Amino acid sequence: MYDKSLPFEATIKWIKKESRDTITYSLGINNKEIHSAYSFRPGQFNMLYIPGIGESPISISSSPSDHDLTHTVRIAGDVTTAISKLNEGDILGIRGPMGNGWPIEEIEDRNLIIIAGGLGIAPLRSVIRHMRATSKKSKTGSQDSTCGKGIILYGAKSPKDILFRDEFPGYRDTFEVQLTVDKADPEEYWRGEVGLITELINKVSFNPLTTVAFVCGPEVMMQAVTKELLLRGVPGEKIFITMERNMNCGIGICGHCFFGPKFTCKDGPVFRYTDIEEFFSIKEL
């Protein structure tokens, strides 16, 4: 195993602009040994490092079965701004993968409902692509899969802010996809929903008792979504949410990412709702 406390080199293979402030980078690990030892689970993240500027935790937006290793970055701080100035062929540092990732094993024999807000779709895209890859494989095997279609509910500020918009039509073969925006641009034709994502939950049909929910987005959105899911009858143990905190080291030794007694970087960022329920509604924890 390589040392996760030392950054290793990666080259930017291609860059895709997703929205006005969000860009996807496909990275190739240069060192052959690390490249072959590197493996991750959907929902894990890497620390992207620009020497002289610093590190930023960025979740992996591709699935382990994808050919590319992609990171979808919102330009927000010093590090992400520095990343945005890089071109194809440029290099940066990576440490990872960090965190626990989504509990893929929970999906087995249950219906998956994915609920994402804004950039929260990035770590969930990894799950979506993983599910598609594995369900394609299983189709050649047994045909009597009792699992219904998965559901994707995704909300963004405006149609222009919808990330991976071109990919959703393709996902409809394995998922029921519902998109919503806070505000539709008058200039653009928009036939999706307008309104809060919580309202979307009531528009799709699923059996709450056989559902497992993966939720990622801003904390207020996740609070509203969890409340709605619980009202619908989804058991708290089957709701998984991701917490965002200031992750500085990624390996549980810096103390920046505490969420109550949890280290977001090593115990999370994905948490079972019932494990953090008592802290979820406490402000400024």
Next chain:
Amino acid sequence: MDTIKIKKTSLKSIFDVISKSHRIIGPKIENDVLILTEAGFEDIPSGYKELQKPGQYRMTKDAGDEIFSFSLGPDSFKRFFHPPLKELFGFKKTTKAISANRILKKEMPIALIGVRACDISAIKLYDRIFLEGPVKDSIYDSLRKDALIIGVNCLRPGDNCFCSSMGAGPQIKDNFDIAVTELKDGLIIETGSAAGKKIMEELPFEKITEADMREKEAVSENCKRLIKKSVRSEELPWLIYKNLEHPRWSDIARRDLECGNCTQVCPTCFCNSTYDYMQLSGVVNKSSEISGVRVMKWDSCFSKNFARVHGGNFRPSRRARFRQWMSHKLAYTFEQFGLTGCVGCGRCITWCPAGIDITQELEALRKQ
């Protein structure tokens, strides 16, 4: 565990034996404060005693002729195992390559002399944090691995001590190489490791009597009796969890100066931040080539930006930051590492310029 008795004057021979293989860090008085630094046998401030109150610290010399008459200064082992500033790796970036190389310094291992039971409990927690996480901290490991812990059982508690309430003292039980107990006419030496045993074998010892062993037990018993402060720790962490929205937090926030002294002197506070230090000489040729070092620096949860992320701060209020610190000490670490995050050394009480007393604040949370 082996036990022997040596003459008080033979303590110097422990220093002599250890100094062959280790750099000795021991207690010494500098500027009227007890600190830990490279010290010899003659530096031990025998006969000195601190007067400690919330926000007060004074050194006096009237404590009789005992060797280990003093208790705790602001310093702890933490500065030596988890330095305030440590270089993680050196980096170099050109347009074609990025390299990060661990800076490994071969230094003589240290021997900490005079470590008290509370700090030994804190070392146990540090080992969990830095050695048993998802990634072993190789710098901590290199400083800790061959280090010797020479503990001393307290004769008298400091005025702000409450280790017995936290189950961290006053008697040293494990996690040491050698433990010293001072009797009226000698020193009892116990060994807790193979390295400790090796040192013991080189000491000139004398016969140990049953009376000596009784006296040794009485030392800790007596010390425990003299401890003035206490907390009802059996209700932790529950007491904190039930009171995360208690009005007392706002009350503390009004007195708190957010200087971060408590986090600096606390032997269990480990929080840090990492930065890139660029060397001016490292920027060559239109900055296409840069070099520098990535350093880890002590930080504090009282820093305003400690929980900041892009677009917001998770703990913008002082109330929340103080709550984070105290909850981490008294509740979260139990869950995280199965150990107490507060060892009851009382340093945060002594060195708080506002005199905030963690034992009293905990007591206040109990009242509605």
